Amino acid sequence: MEYKFNTLKNALIFTLLLVFSKAILAVEVTDLYQYKAVVDDKSQAQQRRANRVGFIGVLEKVSGRSIDKSHPAIGDAFKNLSRFVLKYEYEESLYQTYLKIRYQPQLIDGVLNEMEIPIWGNRRPLTLIWLAIEEDVQRSLVTKEDYPQIFHLLDTNSNNAGLPIVMPLLDLEDRMNLTVTDVWANFPQQILNASRRYEPEVIVSARLYQRENVWHLDWQFTNQGTFQLHQLKGDKLTIIGELVSSISTQIAKQYASLSETEVTSSVSVRFFGVKGIKQLEALKARLRTLTQVDELDISFRQGERVDLVLYLNAHVDSLKKALQLDSQFEIIFDPFSHQSTQQLEYQWLSQ
Numbered sequence: 001m002e003y004k005f006n007t008l009k010n011a012l013i014f015t016l017l018l019v020f021s022k023a024i025l026a027v028e029v030t031d032l033y034q035y036k037a038v039v040d041d042k043s044q045a046q047q048r049r050a051n052r053v054g055f056i057g058v059l060e061k062v063s064g065r066s067i068d069k070s071h072p073a074i075g076d077a078f079k080n081l082s083r084f085v086l087k088y089e090y091e092e093s094l095y096q097t098y099l100k101i102r103y104q105p106q107l108i109d110g111v112l113n114e115m116e117i118p119i120w121g122n123r124r125p126l127t128l129i130w131l132a133i134e135e136d137v138q139r140s141l142v143t144k145e146d147y148p149q150i151f152h153l154l155d156t157n158s159n160n161a162g163l164p165i166v167m168p169l170l171d172l173e174d175r176m177n178l179t180v181t182d183v184w185a186n187f188p189q190q191i192l193n194a195s196r197r198y199e200p201e202v203i204v205s206a207r208l209y210q211r212e213n214v215w216h217l218d219w220q221f222t223n224q225g226t227f228q229l230h231q232l233k234g235d236k237l238t239i240i241g242e243l244v245s246s247i248s249t250q251i252a253k254q255y256a257s258l259s260e261t262e263v264t265s266s267v268s269v270r271f272f273g274v275k276g277i278k279q280l281e282a283l284k285a286r287l288r289t290l291t292q293v294d295e296l297d298i299s300f301r302q303g304e305r306v307d308l309v310l311y312l313n314a315h316v317d318s319l320k321k322a323l324q325l326d327s328q329f330e331i332i333f334d335p336f337s338h339q340s341t342q343q344l345e346y347q348w349l350s351q
Contacts, residue, residue, distance in 0.1 A: 026123040026201060026325035027164035032062055033086075033105045035160055036098040042090060047099060051081045054101040060245075061162040063112055064120040064252025073114045084108065095152055118314055120162070120252055121291045121322040125201035127165045127247060129154070130191060130222075132183040134209035139180045142208075143170050150240055157244040163251065165244065166198055173197070183207070191222045201325075204247055208240070215239055219247065254321070266311045267319065268299065272332070273348040274306045283348050284308075286328055292319045320344070 035057040037050035055077065059067045067074070077084065087102040112119055131142040131150070144151045144167070151167060158165045168174050177194035181187075186205045195203050206219035215236040220229050230246055232239040274280050280298075283306070287293050292314040300307035312319060323329045323346060332345040 026327070027126050029122045029124055029162045029164065031102075031159065032122050032162055033058055033103045033108055034100060035061065035103070036091065036100050036156060038096050039090075039099045041097070047088070048081075050099040051085065051101060052078065054099070055081055055084060055103070057160055058101075058103050058108060059112060059117075061160060062108055062119055063117045064162070064248060065117055066249065067117075068115075071115055073111050077111055093152065095149060096156075098156075118318060119291050121318075121325070122289070123322060123325045124163060125251060125325060126199070127163060127202040127204060127251070128195050128198050128200035129165055129167055129243075129247075130178070130183045130195075130203070130205045131167075132180050132205075132207045134207070139184060141168075141170055141178075141180050141183060149237070153237060153240050154244060157241050161244045161248040163244055163248040166200060168194070168198065186220050186222060188222050195222075202247075202251060206243065208236070210236075217243060219243060221250075266309055267316050267344065269308050269310055270343055270345045271306045271308065271348045272304055272345070274304050279348065279350065280306060282350055286326075286350070290319070290322050292322055316344075 035054035037053045037057070039046040039050050056067050056069060056074070084103050084107050085101060086104055089100040089102075091098040091100050109119060132139055133142050133147070140146070142150055154165065154167065174194055178190055182190040182194075183205050184207050191203060191205055203222040204219055205222050206217060208215065208217050210216070214233055217232040217239045218229055219232075230250070232242050232246060271283060274283055280301075284296060287296055287308070287310065292312050293310050294313050295311045297309045297311075298306065299309050310319065324331070328348065328350045330347040330349055332347060
């Protein structure tokens, strides 16, 4: 019997999450400009091929968007890809040989700017993936012990997509809280209860099965406002490799969704809880790590309140989403203020 992913219950659970949500946690991606490409050997020909794959891959990793390879900027870059590279390094695993390529951040950003593609920030939501598999009419939850190659593929593609993921331990506690049927049908209450211990920002349930010699992988967000069922099909290992990039693309639409035609040059933001010079410098340093912020100036300071002018290279919506993902900031919302004119105000939580 086939189960349908439950969407009505999802909507109810999501509404409750909005009411009782806590501060959003995110993971800082430190290797944003690095890509691991599979190679057959260590020849120059394989290195050139890997560099082309890695260049497109790192553009997609930094932006969270699919790259049009026919764009003139890509053609120009392909004429001399070596100038984008900082370092090559080979890496051996049980299953593959990889060429790990580290690229020049400023040059990669320059190509994306030329293509008018926004840059996704380096703080990205921790994503928990519950994966069920059907083999020989038997369904089970995927564990690292039983499916090490699947875990290896997910880990590698997580690094290449710039999306921090966590797979459940599936220990006694998980199995007491969740069954394979819960994951297969995406029953939200059970999945949310079992996920709580991992403190993820995004929760995904997925199911892998074969029909008429073709593998299918269906996945869906469990705790997001969009309940669309996403489907991949093809070779088993190929679609598992595509799972993380598919999830990353959908998340980027939420967190990197600034307008390609509208960039806000500057915005005034008010911060409370800034206690003294040391905290002020820490606040400024934190804001400068955001990819959306080019520079900042102090426009007003009194007591624990500081007003800053942030000079942006992106739309203000992208800044808001970056601050939303940072646990050091908590938005202060005035329900009586008109949304379009409301002053951006945040509580600085760092001690």
